[in-house]
Amino acid sequence: MAFRNIPTVLTAEEIINKAFRNSSKITINDREHFYWVRNTAMARVQAVSQTIDAVLLKYVEAFPSFDRLHPFYYELAELLIGVNPTKKSLGGIDWCRKQVAAIASKHLSQMRKTRNESTIEHLRESAYGRIASVVKQLAPDLEFLNKVRNEIRKIPTVDTVAPTIVVAGFPNVGKSSLVKLISSATPEIAPYPFTTKGIHVGYFEHRWVRYQVIDTPGILDRPLEKMNDAERQAMMALKNLANLIIFIIDPTGHCGYSPEEQEGLMETVRKTFKVPVIVVENKSDISKTESDRPKISTATGAGADVIVKEALAIMRKDMPKMEAIRDDHMIL
Ligand SMILES: Nc1nc2c(ncn2[C@@H]2O[C@H](COP(=O)(O)OP(=O)(O)OP(=O)(O)O)[C@@H](O)[C@H]2O)c(=O)[nH]1
Ligand SMILES: [Mg+2]
Known part of the structure; x- marks a missing residue:
C-alpha cells in the first residue's frame, strides 16, 4: 500500500x-x-x-x-x-x-x-x-x-492476507503491552487511557507462517454512533482484518474501568464479529479472579505463551476457511 x-x-x-x-x-x-x-x-x-x-x-x-x-x-x-x-x-x-x-x-x-x-x-x-x-x-x-x-499518510500498512490476531478491549487494560510482548510491534505504553490512537501492526513467525498482530485503541462499551475516531478505527480492524480476537479484561480495576463494563463490551464484540474470541484476564501479578479464563501478566510475561499457543491452534484449524474469506476480498 x-x-x-x-x-x-x-x-x-x-x-x-x-x-x-x-x-x-x-x-x-x-x-x-x-x-x-x-x-x-x-x-x-x-x-x-x-x-x-x-x-x-x-x-x-x-x-x-x-x-x-x-x-x-x-x-x-x-x-x-x-x-x-x-x-x-x-x-x-x-x-x-x-x-x-x-x-x-x-x-x-x-x-x-x-x-x-x-x-x-x-x-x-x-x-x-x-x-x-x-x-x-x-x-x-x-x-x-x-x-x-x-x-x-497516517494509514498504517497492513498485510491483508496474513492470518491476523486483533487485540481489543477497554482503554488502559494492557493491549499494547501484550502486542509488544508477542510481536515485532513497538506501540507506546502508558498508564492512562487512549494512549493508542490508531492501528499498530506487528508480526511473529511460527512454522514458516507469518502471523500479524494488531494493536487497537481502547473501546468503551457504547453504541457505534457515540464512538470517537480512535474507537471506530478499532472496530474497523476487528471487522475487516481479524481472523481471531484476543479480548483483554483488566479485572483489577487499575485501568480505571469496572469489570462489569468490560464484560459488556466483551459480549458486544462476541456478538458483532463472527470470528473466534479468546478472553484473557491481564495484570495477574496484581490480583487474580476465581474465573476459569486464562490469566496473564504482560508485566512479568506470565501466561502469554499459553495464549499464543491457543490462538495458533484455533487459527491453524481455521486456515482453509480464512483463505476462502480472503479470496473474496479485493486487494490492491
Ligand atoms: N501491573 C501490571 N500493569 C500492567 C500490565 N499490563 C499493562 N500494565 C500497565 O497498564 C498501563 C496500560 O498499558 P497499555 O499496554 O498501554 O494499555 P492499553 O490497553 O494499550 O491502553 P490504551 O492504548 O490507552 O487503550 C501501563 O501503565 C502498563 O504498564 C500487567 O500485566 N501488570
Ligand atoms: Mg494501547
Missing part, C-alpha cells in the same frame, strides 16, 4: 509559477526572425501545458483507486478524509487537465496560421492567461487534496 508515497500537492499558484518558469527558459533559434519568434512562443505554450499536465497527472496516479481498496483501507479512508470529496477533487484535476490541453491546442493552431509577430505574442499571452485562470479554479481542490494526502 503506497499511501506514504503520495507527493506533497502544490498550490495552484506554485504549479503556475513552476510551469511559467520552466517555459521561460526555452528558445528555439532560427535564422529567420519570424520563425524564431513563432517557434519559441509555440514551444513555450506547449511546455506550460505539458508541465501542468505532468504535475497534475502525478497526483491523480499517486492517489489510490478507492473502489479497488481492501475494505479496511476504504473504511479508514472514509473515516479520516471522506472518500467522495476526495474523488470529487480528483475529478476536478481531470477537468483541469482537459481544459489546459484544449486551451493550448486552440492557441497553438492559431499561432501556426499567422505571419504576424505581434499576433503571436498576443496569442501566447492569451494562452498563458487562460491556462493560469483554469488552474486557479482548481485551488480549493488542490488545497483539499494536500490535506487528504497528509491524513492518508
